[in-house]
Amino acid sequence: MEKFPQMGGELHKIFGSPESPFKTVSDNILQYTCGKRAECIELRRKLLEPKDAHLAKLLTGIPPSSTALFEERLLAEFVRAHPSTVRPKPRNPPRLPPPASVQPFPSTQPRRERDPALQVQEHKGSWHYCFPIQAQGHQEQPLTQQ
Structure with a gap:
């Protein structure tokens, strides 16, 4: 100044x-x-x-x-x-489940039990279905490995 x-x-x-x-x-x-x-x-x-x-x-x-x-x-x-x-509000209010299109696959589909007659084996780098009842015309079918 x-x-x-x-x-x-x-x-x-x-x-x-x-x-x-x-x-x-x-x-x-x-x-x-x-x-x-x-x-x-x-x-x-x-x-x-x-x-x-x-x-x-x-x-x-x-x-x-x-x-x-x-x-x-x-x-x-x-x-x-x-x-x-004054009413206390719930801390965790109940929520509606998300629509089925949003839910992940495992939670929307019932868990499938594995058929004990069907076994999957790896043979020389490729996958095969092995049916124990081969006498009735079932044969091993190769599966493509992903």
Whole structure:
């Protein structure tokens, strides 16, 4: 400031005067932000309203705090006076199973038991079905290895 004494007046004119563009824009941004915050708080508070109109009116009478949707002390008094309004929600609500098209193959298909009469053997690098009852016309059939 010692090198540029005229800078103090210029800075005050740009940033500090009520008619400066910076002050006007920053006030508008602050107003918009506070309005959005109030709108969000109002919507969240409506989600927590009880179905009973009388209790809902009492709950809306509790103002929001700077850190929570409701002023903590007044909300605690309200809950003590009306304990039925606060119901604990289940921690793990039951979920519907996903559609069959999404489920993995093993969980949707029953497990097939292996036929004891049919055995699979590896013979010289290729797979064969071996039927123990070869006298009835069954023969070994080669399977392609995948």
